[in-house]
Amino acid sequence: xxxxxxxxxxxxxxxxxxxxxxxxxxxxxxxxxxxxxxxxxxxxxxxxxxxxxxxxxxxxxxxxxxxxxxxxxxxxxxxxxxxxxxxxxxxxxxxxxxxxxxxxxxxxxxxxxxxxxxxxxxxxxxxxxxxxxxxxxxxxxxxxxxxxxxxxxxxxxxxxxxxxxxxxxxxxxxxxxxxxxxxxxxxxxxxxxxxxxxxxxxxxxxxxxxxxxxxxxxxxxxxxxxxxxxxxxxxxxxxxxxxxxxxxxxxxxxxxxxxxxxxxxxxxxxxxxxxxxxxxxxxxxxxxxxxxxxxxxxxxxxxxxxxxxxxxxxxxxxxxxxxxxxxxxxxxxxxxxxxxxxxxxxxxxxxxxxxxxxxxxxxxxxxxxxxxxxxxxxxxxxxxxxxxxxxxxxxxxxxxxxxxxxxxxxxxxxxxxxxxxxxxxxxxxxxxxxxxxxxxxxxxxxxxxxxxxxxxxxxxxxxxxxxxxxxxxxxxxxxxxxxxxxxxxxxxxxxxxxxxxxxxxxxxxxxxxxxxxxxxxxxxxxxxxxxxxxxxxxxxxxxxxxxxxxxxxxxxxxxxxxxxxxxxxxxxxxxxxxxxxxxxxxxxxxxxxxxxxxxxxxxxxxxxxxxxx
Numbered sequence: 035x036x037x038x039x040x041x042x043x044x045x046x047x048x049x050x051x052x053x054x055x056x057x058x059x060x061x062x063x064x065x066x067x068x069x070x071x072x073x074x075x076x077x078x079x080x081x082x083x084x085x086x087x088x089x090x091x092x093x094x095x096x097x098x099x100x101x102x103x104x105x106x107x108x109x110x111x112x113x114x115x116x117x118x119x120x121x122x123x124x125x126x127x128x129x130x131x132x133x134x135x136x137x138x139x140x141x142x143x144x145x146x147x148x149x150x151x152x153x154x155x156x157x158x159x160x161x162x163x164x165x166x167x168x169x170x171x172x173x174x175x176x177x178x179x180x181x182x183x184x185x186x187x188x189x190x191x192x193x194x195x196x197x198x199x200x201x202x203x204x205x206x207x208x209x210x211x212x213x214x215x216x217x218x219x220x221x222x223x224x225x226x227x228x229x230x231x232x233x234x235x236x237x238x239x240x241x242x243x244x245x246x247x248x249x250x251x252x253x254x255x256x257x258x259x260x261x262x263x264x265x266x267x268x269x270x271x272x273x274x275x276x277x278x279x280x281x282x283x284x285x286x287x288x289x290x291x292x293x294x295x296x297x298x299x300x301x302x303x304x305x306x307x308x309x310x311x312x313x314x315x316x317x318x319x320x321x322x323x324x325x326x327x328x329x330x331x332x333x334x335x336x337x338x339x340x341x342x343x344x345x346x347x348x349x350x351x352x353x354x355x356x357x358x359x360x361x362x363x364x365x366x367x368x369x370x371x372x373x374x375x376x377x378x379x380x381x382x383x384x385x386x387x388x389x390x391x392x393x394x395x396x397x398x399x400x401x402x403x404x405x406x407x408x409x410x411x412x413x414x415x416x417x418x419x420x421x422x423x424x425x426x427x428x429x430x431x432x433x434x435x436x437x438x439x440x441x442x443x444x445x446x447x448x449x450x451x452x453x454x455x456x457x458x459x460x461x462x463x464x465x466x467x468x469x470x471x472x473x474x475x476x477x478x479x480x481x482x483x484x485x486x487x488x489x490x491x492x493x494x495x496x497x498x499x500x501x502x503x504x505x506x507x508x509x510x511x512x513x514x515x516x517x518x519x520x521x522x523x524x525x526x527x528x529x530x531x532x533x534x535x536x537x538x539x540x541x542x543x544x545x546x547x548x549x550x551x552x553x554x555x556x557x558x559x560x561x562x563x564x565x566x567x568x569x570x571x572x573x574x575x576x577x578x579x580x581x582x583x584x585x586x587x588x589x590x591x592x593x594x595x596x597x598x599x600x601x602x603x604x605x606x607x608x609x610x611x612x613x614x615x616x617x618x619x620x621x622x623x624x625x626x627x628x629x630x631x632x633x634x635x636x637x638x639x640x641x642x643x644x645x646x647x
Contacts, residue, residue, distance in 0.1 A: 045062065045064045046064055046065060050066060050139055050140055050141075051063075051064065051066045051067030051070050051071075051121075051139070051140035051143070052064045052066070052067060052137065052138065052139050052140070053067055053084065053137075053138050054128065054130050054135050054136065054137050054138070055081050055093065055135065055136055055138065056130070056133065056134075056135040056136065057081075058080050058081045058082060058090075059079075059080065059081070060078055060079055060080055060081050060083070060084060061130055061131070061135060062130070063078075063084075067140065070113075070119070070140070070143060071084075071111060071112070071113035071114065071119065072113045072114045072115055072117075073113065073114050081093060083112075084111055084112065085109060085110070085111060085112075086109065086110035086111065086112060086118065088110070089109035089110050092107060092109050093109070093125070093136075093138075107122075107123055107125065108120060108121070108122055108123070109121065109123060119143055120143070121140045121141075121143045122140070122141040122143075122251065123138050123139065123140060123141065124138070124139045124141055124249075124262075125137070125138050125139075126139070141251075141262075167184055167264050167265060167266050168181075168182065168184045168185030168187075168188045168189075168244070168263075168264070168265035168266070168267070169181070169182040169184065169185060169262070169263065169264050169265070170182065170185055170196075170201070170262075170263045170265075171251075171260055171261070171262055171263075172200070172201050172260070172261045172263060173258060173260060173261070174221060174258045174259060174261075175200065176200035176201045176202050176217075177199075177200050178196050178197050178198075178199055178200065178201065179197075179260065180197075181193055181196045181197070185265055188234070188242060188244070188265065188267050189204060189234060189236055189237075190236045190237065190238065190240075191236070191237060201263065202214075204234050204235050204236070205232060205233075205234060205235070206232065206233035206234065206235055206241065208233075209230075209232040209233055212230065213230055213232060216228040216230065216248070217248075217261075220248070220250050220259075220261070221259070226249065226250045227247065227248060227249040227250065228247075228248055229245065229246065229247045229248075230245075230246050230248075231243065231244070231245050231246075231268065231272075232244060232246055234265075242267055242269045243267070243268050243269045243271075243272040244265045244266060244267055244268060244269075245265075245266045245268050246263055246264070246265050246266075247263070247264045248261055248262070248263050248264075249261070249262045249264075285307075286307075286309075289307070289308075289309035290309055290310060292309065292311060293311055293393075293394070294311060294391050294392060294393045295308075295309065295311045295312035295313075295314075295315040295316065295372075295391070295392035295393075295394075296308065296309050296311070296312055296389065296390070296391050296392075297309075297312050297389075297390050298379065298387060298388075298389050298390075299387050299388055299390070300386065300387040301356070301385070301386065301387055302328065303328030303331070303332075303353070304328075305323045305331070306387065308323070312392065315370075315372070315392055315394060316334070316335055316338065316392075317338065318334060319334075322334055332346060332349060338366050338367055338368070339364055339365065339366055339367070340365045340366065340367055341365070345364060348360065348362065352376060352388065356378060356385050356388075357378050357385060358378075359375075359376065359377045359378075360374070360375070360376045360377075361373075361374065361375050361376075362374055363395070364392075369396065370394060370396050371394070371395045371396045371399050372392045372393065372394060372395065373392070373393040373394075373395050374390065374391070374392055375390075375391045375393075376388055376389065376390045376391070377389055439472035439473075440472075442468055442469075442472050443468075443469050443472050443473070446465040446466075446468045446469050447465075447469065449465055450462065450465050450466070496536075496537045496540070496621060496622070497537050497538075497539070498535050498536060498537060499535070499536075499537075499538060500533060500534070500535050501533070501534065501536075501538055502531045502532060502533055502534075503532040503533075503534045503536075503541070503566065503573060503575075504527055504528075504530070504531055504532040504566060505531070506538070506541075506542070506545075507525065507527065507545060507564065507566055507575070508525060508527075510542060510545055510546055510549075511523050511525050511549070511564060514546065514549055514550070514553075518553055520553075520559045521553050521556065521559055521560070521561065521562055522561045522562070523549060523553075523561075523562045523564060524561055524562065524563050524564065525564050525565075525566075526563065526564065526565040526566070527565065527566035527567065528567070528568075532566060532568060532573055533644070534573060534642070534644050534645070535644070535645040536622055536642065537618075537621075537622070540618040540621070540622070541618070541622075541642070543614060543615070543618060544575075544614075544615045544618050544619060544640060545564075545575065545577075547611045547612070547614065547615050548575075548577040548615060548638050548640075549562060549564060549577055550611075551611060551612070552577055552578070552579035552581065552636070553579075555579065555581040555582050555602065555636075556579045556580060556581030556582070556635075558580060558581070560579065560580040560581070560635075561580075562577070562578070562579050563576075563577070563578040563579075564576070564577055564578075565578075568644075569641075571643060571644055571645075572624075572641050572642060572643055572644065573641075573642050573644060574639065574640070574641055575639075575640040575642070576637060576638070576639050576640075577637070577638045578635065578636070578637040578638075579635050579636055579637075580634065580635040581635055581636065582601055582602075582632070582633065583601075583630045583631050583632040583633050583634055583635055583636055584599050584601075584628070584630040584632065584636055585599060585600060585601055585632050586632070588600060588601075589628065589630065592612055592628065593612050593613055593615075593616040593626075594613065595610060595613045596610065596613075601632065615638075615640075619640055619642065622642055622643065623642075623643050624640060624641050624642040624643060625640075625641050626638065626639065626640050626641075627639045627641075
């Protein structure tokens with residue numbers, strides 16, 4: 035693992051004089067500077083002790099120039115013996131003890147009595163060989179006078195090669211015109227430094243981006259100035275910027291193409307990014323994003339919403355709950371329906387704002403409403419068609435089922451009318467009984483028709499009471515066994531009450547219909563088995579016979595109104611019994627299943643909840 039080196043440790047080893055200051059406080063001075071100025075005791079504690087009083091102001095205003103990365107200046111320093119030294123100083127910002135401070139590096143030093151001459155060798159040894167940034171000295175024509183190892187590495191070249199070139203030779207041609215303007219301004223003393231982001235071209239034609247800071251250094255012994263170039267490799271940053279701009283361009287293209295309205299805001303509610311669909315959707319005026327407060331911008335939206343108070347309340351909650359997501363439907367006053375979704379966004383792990391997405395559901399909801407209306411009309415049409423079929427079947431059933439009873443009633447009544455005085459009392463009672471039996475059959479058929487119609491119209495009413503299904507089943511079986519002499523009806527159930535909350539009349543019809551069918555369609559006088567058991571919150575009723583069974587092709591339709599299996603022959607029936615059974619069971623929230631083998635029998639299984647909810 036690479037060891038982290040403290041800045042002070044690095045500065046202690048530099049061959050150039052270096053000091054760090056903040057305001058008037060001298061935070062640090064390295065051994066080289068103390069040796070140059072003959073400070074044998076402790077270093078001075080204030081900038082005023084080190085810098086000549088007339089030159090202190092040059093450094094005291096330095097924080098105002100924080101945007102200038104490095105600028106050389108001349109000032110005077112005092113040593114411990116009172117001698118004055120003129121120095122050329124490079125001042126750059128640095129972080130010392132976690133606070134912004136200033137690093138002063140002595141480039142040249144002269145005694146007051148000694149004429150100034152540039153010492154390139156000292157400069158090279160003191161600064162170039164230590165600096166982590168690329169550095170070079172060039173003359174007014176751009177020729178390289180000196181170059182440090184860091185820049186040699188950046189350019190993948192050597193000192194001997196570079197000293198034969200001008201900086202123009204390896205500057206990207208597209209960046210050269212602007213820099214030459216800056217050079218001319220410096221030669222004309224219109225500026226003493228400049229900073230530029232530019233590209234350098236290596237010998238293998240690869241390119242790296244740099245941030246170059248160029249400062250003018252005047253040589254008193256020569257009319258021509260020297261230029262110090264400090265070069266920082268910013269290729270990784272430029273690559274990231276390029277990728278960011280590419281991603282941003284792609285994101286903006288996606289946003290511009292989407293029909294959803296999208297706006298990204300920071301933590302204070304300031305809009306960062308939005309797409310045209312958002313402005314169009316909310317009918318926003320030009321320059322809306324420049325309104326001074328969040329409340330004013332929200333007001334433009336709230337003014338268009340039916341329930342603006344709820345909208346503003348929800349927005350406020352989301353600002354308070356910075357990491358919460360949100361979804362709701364917003365109704366605008368013009369009838370537009372918007373689906374609103376919002377979620378926080380992060381830079382790294384830091385919450386940085388919120389994304390709002392609005393989708394116009396108006397057309398979709400209208401289409402859904404139209405589809406629902408179409409489905410409703412289709413259902414109504416199908417219901418009407420079913421009712422028409424039901425009416426037709428009812429008329430056919432009435433015509434078929436009532437013909438025989440009516441004939442019997444008419445015959446019996448005519449006999450009573452013509453020959454009552456010749457009949458014995460027993461004959462008269464027999465004919466009267468026939469009439470009553472046929473009338474009862476009428477009533478039964480009419481009741482069945484009423485239940486079927488109500489079931490088709492989903493109007494089957496329930497009268498719920500609490501009663502014992504076990505006792506009721508035994509009673510119903512006893513009644514049927516009393517009139518049925520050819521079959522035994524066997525009841526199998528635990529000897530304990532089975533309380534239910536259900537409609538007694540409908541459940542009786544279910545049980546009696548299933549047992550009657552078992553008797554009716556069993557031509558072998560076999561036993562009919564009825565089983566009752568409890569299973570959790572349900573009761574199970576099973577009716578099993580060994581009769582003619584149901585053909586496989588008829589099984590899917592046996593609960594349809596007026597449907598009768600093809601193998602029933604002349605066995606009497608209306609085709610409404612099983613329809614009533616199914617509707618009664620389903621009305622109680624239960625279900626009915628059937629298994630059958632033609633010629634071997636049938637089993638119906640009814641599952642009912644103990645209590646209808």
